[in-house]
Amino acid sequence: MDNKCWICGKQEPMMFTCRHCGKTFCSDHRLPERHACEGLERGAGYSSGTSGTSGNYNRTYTGGQSYGPEVDEAIKNMMKDAAKTAAKGAATGAVYRTRSSISTSPSMAIIFICIISFFLELIPGYVELFQLVPSMIFARPWTMITHMFLHGGFGHIFFNMLVLFFFGRELERRIGKDMFLYVYFISGIVAALGYALTSNTGLPMIGASGAIMGVFATLTVLAPEMQVYVYFIPMRIKYALLLFALLDFALIGANDMVAHTAHLSGVLVGLYMGFRIKSSGKQRRRTGYDTRRW
Numbered sequence: 356m357d358n359k360c361w362i363c364g365k366q367e368p369m370m371f372t373c374r375h376c377g378k379t380f381c382s383d384h385r386l387p388e389r390h391a392c393e394g395l396e397r398g399a400g401y402s403s404g405t406s407g408t409s410g411n412y413n414r415t416y417t418g419g420q421s422y423g424p425e426v427d428e429a430i431k432n433m434m435k436d437a438a439k440t441a442a443k444g445a446a447t448g449a450v451y452r453t454r455s456s457i458s459t460s461p462s463m464a465i466i467f468i469c470i471i472s473f474f475l476e477l478i479p480g481y482v483e484l485f486q487l488v489p490s491m492i493f494a495r496p497w498t499m500i501t502h503m504f505l506h507g508g509f510g511h512i513f514f515n516m517l518v519l520f521f522f523g524r525e526l527e528r529r530i531g532k533d534m535f536l537y538v539y540f541i542s543g544i545v546a547a548l549g550y551a552l553t554s555n556t557g558l559p560m561i562g563a564s565g566a567i568m569g570v571f572a573t574l575t576v577l578a579p580e581m582q583v584y585v586y587f588i589p590m591r592i593k594y595a596l597l598l599f600a601l602l603d604f605a606l607i608g609a610n611d612m613v614a615h616t617a618h619l620s621g622v623l624v625g626l627y628m629g630f631r632i633k634s635s636g637k638q639r640r641r642t643g644y645d646t647r648r649w
Contacts, residue, residue: 462523542569549620576629
């Protein structure tokens with residue numbers, strides 16, 4: 356076999372065979388454009404031999420691969436397209452899962468509405484239209500429901516929705532979606548009435564705390580031994596409810612901008628509904644799901 360360069364006749368330890376024309380070249384003439392490759396004119400395709408070059412793809416044997424500028428640009432474009440496709444797929448999947456959870460879980464639907472409403476509160480007059488004012492509760496009866504979707508700040512909505520996310524979905528699984536909605540809204544409405552009848556300040560009320568306390572109390576009756584974490588302290592849910600109720604009772608009349616009577620009203624409704632559901636045997640049999648955080 357002739358190991359001389361077909362162009363200059365030079366011999367080197369490693370010679371290159373062009374995969375287009377099949378001739379042997381030194382390192383100076385190995386590129387097709389350096390030896391006027393006849394194979395390119397005949398439209399020869401790419402090859403993956405043990406040595407040589409193919410089009411703009413150059414394979415070297417010094418520990419890696421090198422590519423021509425056109426191939427590099429094509430690879431970059433492919434990587435960008437792949438990244439865009441992956442991002443689009445992840446976003447689409449997240450949207451689908453969110454829509455699915457909202458359509459199948461009343462708790463998730465309520466959380467979604469509360470979040471949307473939280474941003475709508477930036478509109479002037481929005482809160483004033485839907486907040487509950489004790490002296491106007493019967494003149495504006497819709498506020499007995501709409502006040503549950505308003506919140507007074509990020510911390511307020513975050514902790515309320517966090518509790519609803521854990522305990523609301525658990526109650527759904529135990530009593531069903533329809534009964535859950537019944538417990539939630541009856542607790543919220545009675546909490547509004549309780550606050551309106553006992554308030555001596557006349558301050559407006561917003562927030563889902565009364566309804567959520569009703570959910571929490573109902574779940575306590577149905578699963579009193581469930582373990583929860585209150586500020587990272589483990590305890591039975593029945594003791595957690597007792598702790599919250601005692602705190603609300605002790606702080607009635609305190610100037611802390613918290614509607615404690617609404618919380619207690621929600622608890623009373625939740626306890627009543629829990630015992631009613633338990634006595635009727637409508638609670639679903641559950642296993643697991645016995646550790647929740649609040």
